[in-house]
Amino acid sequence: MILFYAMAIVLILSAIFVVTAAKPVYSVVGLLAHFAALAILYFSLSAEFLGVIQIIVYSGAILMLFLFVIALLSSGVAAFSEGPNRLPKIAYPAAGALAVLLGFLVFAAGKFHAAVPAASKAAVPPVGAANAFGSVADFGRALFTVDLLPFEITAFILMVAVIGVILLAGDATPYVPVRKRQRIVDQEMREAVIREGRH
């Protein structure tokens, strides 16, 4: 219980840190903390396998990927800084929408206690046993029987990721700087409008 609340605080604070960090590298660090705390919560929910996966895949692989990209983009001539804010006022409506969203979600979720019927407590295998709920064996059996098809599909997904990234990375044509390009487009649009005769 204390664990949950502690982790909850960590999770929220780290999430806020991720979102508010000045530099992406800090965000990655925040995210790392977030994932670690999550993994701990997963363990407490008797999802040992998922906890491990969370650390390995998320923290180990995905976050590394982020770091690589940060390094890639900030290296060389390009300065890693932000340009002019074109939606400076977005914070207010965004905050409003978020408040509404969160408020009503929590409001509805708050009614949940009384709503869900109690399930049977029978046949609960002991936590920690080899065959127990959330164990690798339990997980694996489900993955290769009931949920075999989703598992197979992940193969395609990963293949898409691989081939897609290869193709994308192989694309060497430079991206024309936005503002310069913008002028050209604006010019074209104006001409088009004139030709159209304003309809």
Next chain:
Amino acid sequence: MTHQMGVTGSYPLILAIWLLPLAGAVIAWAFGPQLKRQAGMVGSAAIGLAFLATLASWGAAMQNAGGHLGAQQPLGSWLPGFDFGLLLDPLSLIWALIITGVGFLIHVYSIGYMWTDKAIARFFAYLNFFVFAMLTLVLSDNFAGLLVGWGLVGLASYFLIGFWFFKPTAVAAARKAFVINVVGDVGIMFGIFLIFWKIGSLSFGDVFANVHALDPWLFWTCLFLFIGAAAKSAQLPLHTWLADAMEGPTPVSALIHAATMVTAGVYLVARCAPLWSASHDAQTLVGTVGCLTALAGAILGVAQWDIKRILAYSTMSQIGYMIMGVGVTAYSAGVAHFFTHAFFKACLFLGSGIIIHELHDEQDIRLMGGMQKRTPVAFYAMGASVLAISGFPFFSGFFSKDQVIYGALEHGYTWMWAVGLLTAGITAYYMFRLFFVTFFGTYRGELPPESVGVPRQLHDTQQEPHGSNEHAPSWLMAAPVAILGVFAVGAGWIMMGTGSPWARFFANSFPHETLPAPSVSELVTSIIAVAMFLIGALIAYTRYGSSTALANAPARLKSETEKLPAILVNLYYFNELIGLLFVKPAIAIGQFFSRTIDPHLIDGAVRELVIASRAVGTFGRSLQTGLLRGYALIVVFGAAAFAVYYALEGAAR
């Protein structure tokens, strides 16, 4: 009496009467370019043959088999209730005789009158077509057919008034005549609808046998029918077109706007005698209108200078008499006046046509004078006709007019009797005025028009356009005038006395009433009428005919022109009133509709819809800022809305 119309069975000769003029019209129209002047012969021949056929049908029209009067020829049906047919009974016979007989004379006259006009074939096509239409009107045995004829004569009149269609005044006059006549058509139409609604049939026989089925709409039926009659017969307040109609060639004025078409209203009321006899209100209405028209027309006749317009107002006035006669149910008197009027008025018009011809299309009597020597035929014929119309004893008009005036008294309308007598005096005055100014004195045509009071512009527009100075054989025009003059003198003799041929002729046609003898006898009426005639003629003589008057005629005419009361010069402001009440509002409404409501209100509303849709589109476009966060924000907004709905709905369960 029973109201069965026509002896059952068919009488094909009516078809000949009816269709011969149409054939003439078609031939003249189709072969106009080839026929040229021969079209006049063809047209006259067609009418002449029709006249002969009418004469030959006399017996059939007079036959009376068990209450069925006249001869009948069915024609076919549109749908139940709309059955067509022709009927020749005494009433239609008398009209058909005038139409074809007087029509024939006018046709012959026209050959001479239109001799030099390039479009003479077209003229005869129209003229024959008119006769056909008029015969349709009077020969029809039902209201629908009558209405067809009613419309067609209006059309023919329109064509003939606008015959010189390059004259803007003629075009305008034609349009005016047609539109006012359509007002009348619509009135008749509505009367017909009422009849059809209440009786379910339109044939005269069925309707007159069930007059009481029309209650309580009987008066309204009569009223609507009379609107048609008033428009066609130029009764107040629908009279304004008649004077303008003088823009047409003079024979047209004689045939259509004097002898026949304008008397269609008289025919209608006479034909619907069973309706009028059953409705006292309708009698009062029609009698009053006729009486007032007679007076108003006569007064206007006093103030005119155009020879044809004087005759036009005279026609209006005389038709007022006829309408008054038939209106007060003195049917045979009204018809009698139609009969005599056809002769003397046609004669007057044709005579004036000779003068106009002689003077190369001059119509203003102030610019005439001394025509006695130049056009002797016209002088004598018109002289006889003037006497006839003024009610000189034993000329035709004397008999018929007295019958009408006395008829009003007989049916209890004393004031109409008085007004009728007064009008008789005025008639004598203006007719003799015309006569003296035109024929006596010296010719004033060489004087500058201003010196006799003729405004220059007016003068230029009022001429009839003829081509060259080439003249037709003079007998072509003289003979018809002379014949008509003879009839103008003698046509009334058949009406002399109580058991006259005229009375016997209509013995079975009209509802009979036994009336108490009025306080003033017929003889006294006649004497008063003659006195009125003498007074009127005397005043005219002292003003225009005496040697002192003739001596300084131009100056007199000029000063008189200037002194004419404005209300008479402007024809009681009727044209202005109609313009103000109907024409201008209609145009204003039309412009308001098409310039304001259509583009701004209705299209405006639709355009607002289009603009609104476009605004939605543009709004959507403005949301597409291209900025990723903006898009995300919109998605989140949507999500928030969803969350609100689902949270509330879910929590409510």
Next chain:
Amino acid sequence: MPHADLLPVAIGNYIGLSLVIFCIGIAGVLLRRNPLIMLMSIELMWNAANLLFLAFSRAWLNNAGHIFAFLVITVAAAEAAIGLAIVVIVFRNAQNVDVDEVALLKG
């Protein structure tokens, strides 16, 4: 509630926690202009869902939630790879790594 005793705390806490994290993730997507941080915020959102899956899985004693979370992680990895690749090709030569600079397409 199902198996309240199996959970360290009441299930509502998990729901609330994940909702908060989820919304923080949304806020990140909305407010940050750095595409990398946006991607990370999306990861936050997905992980919030994952947490919920696992909590419910435990509550219902149904390991379908585990499988689901596992697949989500897999997909997230693929998505991150592709996302980062696209970010790289978009911003490789750009002055600023900033999504506000990317607005060729609009209207």
Next chain:
Amino acid sequence: MVLTLILLPIIAGGLLFLLPASDRKFSRTVGCIVAAITFLLPAFAPAGGAFTARWLSRPFTAAFHFDWSGISLWLVLLLALCTFCAILATNSRESRTMIALLLLLEGTMMGVFCARDLLAFALFWDLMLIPPFFALVGWGGHRETAWRYLIYNFSGGLTLLLATAAFGIIFGSTDVIGGPAHSLIGGWAGWIFAGFAFAFAVKTPLFPLHTWMPATYADTPPAMVSVVSAVQSKAGLYGFLVIGLPFLNASMMEYKWVFIALSLASLLYGAFAALTQPDAKRVVAYSSLSHLGLIVLALFSGSHVAYEGALIYIVAHGLFSAALFLILGYIEEREGTRSLKRLGGLGAWNPKLAGAFTIAALAALGLPGLAGFAGELVILAGVLRNGLFWPAMIALVPIVLASAYMLRLLQDIINGPPAQDLPERRDLTLVEGLAVAPLLLALVLLGIDPHSLTASIATFIGGLR
């Protein structure tokens, strides 16, 4: 056989596009032959021959069911005749395209008038909008007008679609036109009626949905507009007649005062507006609004006599408006203007043109002896006979106005002194004359004897009760 009527013009029209655009003679010959066939077929076999093919069995029964017997026959004949005349009168730079469009229009409208199934009816209803649209876009680029025409009418087509769907669901079948009458009642009937009525009212048009019409009639090339105004505008009235009366009679009678009021508004509105238009074609356009309002009045009067009059007037109006627009087309082609202020005195040099114009205009103003009069008279007699005193009374006013605006049109163009600044042109050629002659002849014949028309509708009316 009935398919010939629909498909032959469509196929022929499509094939004409294969010809070079400069072609004139061949396409006109083909067009005339096709139109003549479509006229002669029903003329010589008035009993018709039904064609049926299954279409839908769910959610309601629908079939491709076509037939030309009954009332359809008259509209089919009118359409074929008007198309024939319009094709004969076509003589512009792009004759080939115009004739092809005319044939397409004919085929699609044949579909509307021959359809015995509501769905097929709706299908062709939308389809017939396209040829005029292209005619508007292609000739002089009257974009705004083209849009307005399309948007208004297509909106009508859509509500027609919705109503058809609802009708099919409620009734179980849409294969009903010409079948036994069965008046829908209940909550849906009103909505279904509203859908149909909106479509028909736009098409007719009825005030206040008419604003597409003056511009469309003014801007569409004369050959096309003669068919559009003469026949296409009748589609709505035909719809009221064959769909409204037998199947939605209850609703029609329920809302009859709304439509009577609207029809009277149309009558007066069109007449007043026509009085002041400076453009000759617009005068005729507004007069159409007025005239067609009369037919709507007849259809909602509930009087069988008025229905008979309505059919007479439908055909009559088709004939004289086709003739008027063709003749105005000739005049515009000759003088290059339609302005009543500029035109004048044509009668002096073009007597044949003037004669034809006069007959057509007189028919339009309801001259006794011509077909328009027969329609007017019978309609109003029927309307009053059903006790609608004031509507009949008010409907008389436009008749007077009609004479005023029609004479204005006629006289301003053919009478008066010849306009000095306009060229003198030749009179009607033989072909041009032949193009209007059948219309005028039919006007006269129907005016004298509309009995065959009333006989055919009498059987239809007999089936109503």
Next chain:
Amino acid sequence: MNAAPLVNPFGAIDWTAVVPLFIVGGVAVLVLLADLLTRKPNGSISTGIGIIGLAAAGIYAARAVPFGTTHNAFFGGFMLGGFATVMQEVIVIAAIVSLAIVRTNRNPQRMGGTVALLLWATTGAMLMAGAANLMTIFLGLELLSLALYCLCALGDRASSRESGLKYLILSSTASGFLLFGMALLFGASGSITLGALASPALAHDPLYWLGAGLFLIGIAFKLSLMPFHIWSPDVYEGAPLPVTAYMSVVTKAGTLAVLARFIFAAYAGGSADKLLLPIYIIAAISMIGGNAAMLAQTDLKRLLAYSGIAQAAYIVAALAGGTALGVRYAIYYLAAYTFMNMGAFAIAAVASADGEEGTHLTSYRGLAYRRPWLAAAMTFFLLALAGFPPTAGFLGKILILSTNVTAGYAWLGAFLIAGTAISLYAYFKVVRAMYERPAPSHPAPPATAPAMPLAYVSITVCALLTLIMTFYPLTPSAVLPLIK
């Protein structure tokens, strides 16, 4: 369930059900191999193999499961029979046409990978068509989406990458909602099968409502119903033309299958009318808004994006009420939409000048005079989209309207009518541009016609089918026996 006995685990798996998926996925690998093995990269080989593979999968799918029988594979994770097969066919056809209109000579060296990605995307969409539990739904959706992110970003132009980025971020966010919703649904029902959602007890559970709401946000996003449509115009414009064409149909088809299943589950559980009301409302908004937004567009792809928004909303309207006939007509309209939309895109592909995607409306000006048949076909497709007869769009609208009337959603029908009226203007804007004579001062773009025989075949087939479907309504029961 956790203690499910391990008796013959593969018995209930039934591989035959997913053979079409694996054919498509496998052919993608084949394409990569072929691309690798050919010395000089040639796009035609890749597209050729892809089309053949898709056709094979399509034919197999049609023959595998007798129509009308519900075929349950992978423990309720994947369902065949019913509309799933038809949806798969639609997806396959759309994919084939998309491949047919690929300009193969543009980027030959990347063609193999592109085709493979497109095939995998198709796999994902086909999976969605049959997906019957939340997991397969999610995976199908993500497989489709991930491949599409790449495909979008793979275009030649700068805007392609931008579109890829926007699509990725927004779609992932939406997936977050979807996922969260799924988690809540799982929490409410204790199961990830859609069938479990049909329990009436759930109707009283706020968690279920919340989950359904968030789930539907994700669905609405993929269907691009307003206001969740915001991504699609930009992405459609930026993506390469064949990909846009593909997205416009396949994404919608797959998502609609999911939505249909969800709607059926919801109606089985009761109180679905209220549950789904927001979807119907945003469908109504989309009908008006999507069509109105078309008015302001000058780019054909953007215009068709908005058109797709409205068209998808029409199909949702057909599903409203959850009647069996409604699904039937939704499928009918989807098929019709596929043909008309793919036809329009195919024409855009053919008409655009070489090297530049001429999708701006100005480049269509005077097309009727340069390529009359192409313009005529385009007119036909646009008329079909507007619902003009004699096209499948017309009949489809009738059927949807009648469904609405039957199901008590006549107000949706009214919106449909209003939206269609607006759309007419927009579609005819294109038509008008094509039939306007080009201004002499503005020379027509060079009419280079690269050899794209397959595209022409596609146009012809689409046009014919759009026409024929008017007269012979192709319902699944009518078509599938023909293939067998």
